[in-house]
Amino acid sequence: MVGGRSAVQEKMNPDICRAAQGREKVMATWKCSECGATSEGRCRPKTCKNCGADKEKIVKAES
Numbered sequence: 519m520v521g522g523r524s525a526v527q528e529k530m531n532p533d534i535c536r537a538a539q540g541r542e543k544v545m546a547t548w549k550c551s552e553c554g555a556t557s558e559g560r561c562r563p564k565t566c567k568n569c570g571a572d573k574e575k576i577v578k579a580e581s
């Protein structure tokens with residue numbers, strides 16, 4: 519279990535970008551847990567651009 523509170527919020531608003539809510543203003547690195555590809559952006563990519571994995575597989579990478 520990591521970040522219980524934010525995890526719950528993501529479940530409640532799965533398609534709402536947190537940046538749009540003003541909670542996160544910086545760029546983040548997103549990593550696909552399937553193939554390891556990374557991309558940068560404020561929002562979690564809907565799918566992995568490399569392998570097409572579902573967004574559930576894409577996690578925020580620690581930088």
Ligand SMILES: [Zn+2]
Binds near residue numbers: 550551552554566
């Ligand atoms: Zn991937």
